[in-house]
Amino acid sequence: MNRREFLAASLLLGVHSALPASSSAGDAVAAAGGWLDEAHALINDAARAPSSHNSQPWQIALHEGEHWSLSRAPGRSLQVVAPDGRECWQSLGAFLVALEVAAAARGLQLEAGDCAGATSAVPLHLSPRSVDTTWLPALRRRRTLRKALAPLTGCEATLAACLAAAPSARFFAHGSPAARLIADATLEATAAQCKDDAVWHELARWIRWQESELAGNPTGITPATMELPWLAQRWVAATYSRDEVLAPAFRARSLELAARQTQEGGGWLAFSTESDTPTDWRHAGAELMRLWLRAVPAGIALHPMSQAVEALPQRRAVEAALGLEHLQLLVRVGKRDYPPDTPSPRLAAQRISVLS
Numbered sequence: 237m238n239r240r241e242f243l244a245a246s247l248l249l250g251v252h253s254a255l256p257a258s259s260s261a262g263d264a265v266a267a268a269g270g271w272l273d274e275a276h277a278l279i280n281d282a283a284r285a286p287s288s289h290n291s292q293p294w295q296i297a298l299h300e301g302e303h304w305s306l307s308r309a310p311g312r313s314l315q316v317v318a319p320d321g322r323e324c325w326q327s328l329g330a331f332l333v334a335l336e337v338a339a340a341a342r343g344l345q346l347e348a349g350d351c352a353g354a355t356s357a358v359p360l361h362l363s364p365r366s367v368d369t370t371w372l373p374a375l376r377r378r379r380t381l382r383k384a385l386a387p388l389t390g391c392e393a394t395l396a397a398c399l400a401a402a403p404s405a406r407f408f409a410h411g412s413p414a415a416r417l418i419a420d421a422t423l424e425a426t427a428a429q430c431k432d433d434a435v436w437h438e439l440a441r442w443i444r445w446q447e448s449e450l451a452g453n454p455t456g457i458t459p460a461t462m463e464l465p466w467l468a469q470r471w472v473a474a475t476y477s478r479d480e481v482l483a484p485a486f487r488a489r490s491l492e493l494a495a496r497q498t499q500e501g502g503g504w505l506a507f508s509t510e511s512d513t514p515t516d517w518r519h520a521g522a523e524l525m526r527l528w529l530r531a532v533p534a535g536i537a538l539h540p541m542s543q544a545v546e547a548l549p550q551r552r553a554v555e556a557a558l559g560l561e562h563l564q565l566l567v568r569v570g571k572r573d574y575p576p577d578t579p580s581p582r583l584a585a586q587r588i589s590v591l592s
């Protein structure tokens with residue numbers, strides 16, 4: 237048995253069955269530690285999945301080595317911009333694909349069952365399979381790139397190959413009437429959100445201006461993930477607080493930034509589904525992640541811009557104009573190589589999983 241097979245076997249044996257009946261308490265902790273450490277390593281990889289405002293709304297219960305369940309983490313979802321749980325389930329869908337990739341790299345097949353409703357847990361089952369590390373490097377390197385997205389000239393065929401992993405996504409090239417319509421709807425929705433104090437109170441709770449905030453709560457958006465220039469990062473860390481986000485000037489700058497972003501890149505991806513249930517939301521998030529993992533090695537950057545999905549008038553306008561049933565995600569896309577670093581903070585596996 238090689239090391240990977242051994243690790244897969246220890247995960248599958250689980251905490252209870254790994255212990256011989258005569259083992260002492262010390263042996264028990266050591267044996268549980270072996271598979272639990274491996275489970276945590278797997279979960280840490282999966283946690284590189286994207287989530288709206290980096291809320292990381294996932295929570296895993298480890299019932300036994302091979303039976304886990306995934307549910308929404310209390311307090312880590314966006315109640316103002318997505319009160320129905322849409323973005324939370326999209327993030328969980330992306331997380332499930334990441335979990336599948338991290339498990340395959342350790343010789344484990346992940347199967348995720350259906351969940352009964354928006355607040356129910358998703359049953360997960362792990363079983364042995366051949367080791368497949370194909371997508372692990374992309375999972376570890378993937379990040380949201382928000383600036384300097386270049387046109388996709390010469391990458392059309394690569395993008396089409398990536399799109400094969402996401403049947404619910406359609407691409408609208410920059411400059412086309414559909415792409416202009418999405419850009420306009422995004423700006424209208426952003427302008428409407430600028431007038432809604434609750435949106436900015438919520439955003440303020442998810443921005444971590446100072447690094448010291450991250451030690452206790454490694455979630456949310458930071459000056460580095462906003463891709464502020466180095467000096468600006470130092471400036472905001474030294475002078476900004478939550479109050480800055482609530483000021484009219486911050487909203488005006490956010491609108492200006494959105495306007496610049498919608499002008500650059502190679503176009504838009506619109507994800508849509510035939511019905512509009514938590515299962516559809518989860519599947520849209522899963523397809524986003526499958527596409528994203530393929531985009532990383534191709535140097536194609538993805539930037540979700542959710543404003544026109546969150547604001548109902550703009551969502552309905554985009555659906556009607558593009559002939560889509562239920563719009564799920566709007567993602568800006570453009571050419572840009574992925575830097576080696578992934579600065580977005582993450583909660584450690586110990587904080588997002590519990591033994592039950």
Ligand SMILES: Cc1cc2nc3c(=O)[nH]c(=O)nc-3n(C[C@H](O)[C@H](O)[C@H](O)COP(=O)(O)O)c2cc1C
Binds near residue numbers: 289290330378542543
């Ligand atoms: C469902 C969903 C919606 C998102 N919406 C936005 C958005 O509107 N604007 C944005 O800049 N990023 C958006 N993101 C990207 C997240 O902010 C990003 O994934 C998170 O901050 C973690 O950073 P990372 O992707 O670099 O790991 C979204 C991501 C998901 C999964």
